[in-house]
Amino acid sequence: MISLTESAAQKVKTLAAEEPGSVLRLAVEGGGCSGFQYAIGFDSGSDPGDLTLESHGVRVVVDPVSLPYLEGSVVDYKDGLIGAGFSFDNPNVAATCGCNSSFQAKDGIEGPYSPKPGNGCA
Numbered sequence: 503m504i505s506l507t508e509s510a511a512q513k514v515k516t517l518a519a520e521e522p523g524s525v526l527r528l529a530v531e532g533g534g535c536s537g538f539q540y541a542i543g544f545d546s547g548s549d550p551g552d553l554t555l556e557s558h559g560v561r562v563v564v565d566p567v568s569l570p571y572l573e574g575s576v577v578d579y580k581d582g583l584i585g586a587g588f589s590f591d592n593p594n595v596a597a598t599c600g601c602n603s604s605f606q607a608k609d610g611i612e613g614p615y616s617p618k619p620g621n622g623c624a
Contacts, residue, residue, distance in 0.1 A: 504528065504555065504564060504572055510579040510588060511558030518544065518560075525554075525561045528577065530568040534604025536597060538571065540590055570594070570613035 506514065506526075514526050524544040533539045548554045548563040555562050564572055575592040595605040607613075 504553075504557070504562065504575050505577070506557040506560055506562065507576060507578045508558055509581075510577045511560045513579040513581075513588075514560045525563050528562060528564050528568065528572055528575075530571040535599045536604040536606045538607060539604045542577070542588055567613065570611055571607055 518524055518526070521544050523546070525547060527541075527543055527545040529541040530538050531541050545563065549565065551566045553564045553566070553569055555564075571594055572590075572592065573594065575590050575594070578589050578591065580586060580589065590605075592605065594608055594611050596608045597606045598604065
């Protein structure tokens, strides 16, 4: 399960007021200083195979490629003078960069970005 804190849900609702009919899409992409980075934004709806869930009144979609890396995550929003923004508390993370937007997945996370047996050689 993936969830939003009340603070994150309230911020998403405020931002979504400018984009009616949209859903919050959470994803993982290759890149960043630790190997993976989070992607968060609005989408017009879900695609076939997406996980769709609701958290504090916000409809959230996650693609099947990103799901193994985000499973069990809690998305929070902090509003302050330093470091305002969304953050992920992700149990699948072995290490993060200082900004918490890039991460390295734990060994054993089974997903398409996971290391393959044989060191990736065919």
